[in-house]
Amino acid sequence: MRLASLLAPFTLGSPRRRARLLAAFARAEHASMLDLRLAAAATPSPARQAAYLSHALDEERHARTFAAAARENGGSDPVLGDAEDLFARRGELGFLAFVHHGESRGRRQFAALATRAERLGDARLATTLTAIATDEAQHESYTGALLVELSGSEAGARKALRRARAWEAWRTFRRVGRAMAGVVWTVSMTLLYFALLPFVLLVLVARPARRGLVPR
Amino acid sequence: MSAVLGISGGYHDAAAALVVDGVVVAALQEERLSRVKNDPSPPLRAARACLSIGGIAAPDRVVFYENPYARIERVLVSLLRGFPRTFRQFPRAIGAQLGSKLWILDDLAEGLGVPRAKVTFVAHHEAHAASAFYASPYPRAAVLTVDGVGEEAATAIWHGTEQGLREVAHVDYPCSLGLLYAAFTAYLGFAVNEGEYKVMGLAAWGSPRRREELAKVVQLSSDGGYELDLSYFAFHTDTELGFSSKLEALLGPRRPAERPWDLETAEDRAYADVAASLQALLEDALLGLARTARKRTEEECLCLAGGVALNAVANARIAREAGFSRVFVQPAAGDAGGALGAAILGAMKDGAPRPAPMRDAALGVAVDAGEANMLASALGFAVKRVDDRDAEVAGRLSRGEVIAFVDGRCEFGPRALGQRSILADPRAAATRERINRAVKRREPFRPFAPSALAGTELRWYDEPGDDMTRFMTTVRRAKDTTLGAVTHVDGTARLHTVDPESRFGALLSAVERESGIPVVLNTSLNGAGEPICATAADAVAFFAAHAVDALVVEDVVVTRRPS
Amino acid sequence: MSRLRTVAGLLGHFLHRQRFFLAPLLLVLLAAAVLLVLTGGLSYVAPFVYAIF
Ligand SMILES: [Fe+2]
């Protein structure tokens, strides 16, 4: 929360930054919608299936709202988010813990940004963010209740949450590692590329492009 | 018993198809289950769903629709041919190939629990050709496959006989009609792999007055071949953009993607002219290929597949002018259909007979009406079960309602054919605006299709239905403007003729009793940018998010409570 | 180590008589593969436009 309010002047400062941030939110909401739809398809309980589906509908609406807000700020259509399929990877309890954790963070982030937007004089954005934060609070509370129900106790729920946070930290670490490896790969492959001149000549001689209709 | 699973994926719409003892048991796109539009990832969900539909624990053979080794060769060779302009592409493309795509056969073996030795592949265009020829009702035919690119071929002509499929000729990448179309889709400001239909729809608003200029971009030769002038393109050196600045110099600057379309303005009409000219060029190229196929094979029938065969307007022209008496298009003409072709080829190689002709596309997962009932009730909607579902739907349609309609197993391929459809009365043009506002949010130049009871179509259209109208892969010219909501600006419609004996046919008969005409407006059951619905949960979620009047899942009718 | 089958398939493809000229390209792939292992098996997202590579 503190981070979000500290960053707010930077992220909401110009329409371009605003559009980029809103597009990132749209992507995150869309990704979370996909994960909830997959969870709804996978859970053995009809009651939870309905709960996940209705939750997915909220996130779908959030994604649309953020996408529209991004467009209003001059951004183009945001790229759609990708599912992580946490239900299949972490099990239902792990999935719920992760969602609960994410909802709580989202609620605090949106509430802080709403205050910031208010101060910057963007009442519309503030109202949107507040409404979404209210939804996230509801998501937070029902996933919290389900966590206790599924793990059997408050202590079990807390343990699942700790594990979700640890797993998230590990994921962040891996993502950073992968991004750095990506840079190394791109640089070294570009160097390799320019060493390939002899192979270019080989290909041009051995495999010139065939044009037009080639009979078998 | 022999069960063969065909798989496509890696680049565009991934899919799985299951053939058991020569019978096509199931075929399904991954996007329908993962809910990611055009999902290219290894279609394990779709594969498992196909196996469970067939009651098969493990397939005897898995056949991938493409040769991964030939693909990597083509990628490497074309990167080197493009030296030094391909330097940005090189790390990404080689990383993708070596990092994941090369190992697709291993991934499938592991993901499906099948020994690696039982996972094989066929060639990309051969899979396309098989998906068209072996699904068609013709014992012998010429086959034309046209797409972006497979391993190396971008177009191929085949001869299908009792002995199998034999390649006659092909055109290699980078001369590709699919990539030509994709480059213009990007030039016109649409998303590639998504906006191709929009380009076709937009073409009807323009006139082909730039056809002469486009002759510089693609040269057609008298033997039916074609060549792209690569200086107008960039797809072979740069995946960010399909076309080069030279194309903009020729046709004017590209259209910005964000700007809303307004075909009243001269500017947007000029872009419509570009689309119309491209359409004319594509049709000329396809006609040349089809005529060559006719000459070389001397067959009376033609089968089409590959992404370019989704161009219904071009298909109609081929049927009229290429000299064939009958034409069939695989409804899942894009790469999804490759899964079906691969499964059939694998099964026939193992000694299975040729499958029966494809009668409908309802090859996917069945809907569970009880689940729809439960979920809709849980979300607070009014739910009832009805005895006469068809009469209920017909009554609602005649009152002007727009209905989300779900029945049986979902369609294979991009068209809704009465299993996962949005239905409305086809007459009032205002209906089109309403659906666009509530659901599709799409540009005015995207028409909706009519579904008519087979045998009645001459009341509204110039020509009777054929092997293509059954799957909505061609167009017909309307005689008048009676069916205003389903007639495009140029007077054509993507007619769907429905077998009176089918369940959807029974619905159309009920509609005729109610309204006097056995025709409905039929568009796919999905919101903007979403895959078509598959399950009851998808349908209920669609209904919750879009302002249609009712959701009908078999005999379950869902409506909103008056607030 | 079922992946050996894929490696064998790749070698077989490039050492085929019609493509014998291209066999040196295996060196390029080998160098890239070594780099890939060194940089830890990166996962790539498909490029934006028509995925042809
Ligand atoms: Fe949300």
Ligand SMILES: [Fe+2]
């Ligand atoms: Fe939420």
Ligand SMILES: [Fe+2]
């Ligand atoms: Fe293809």
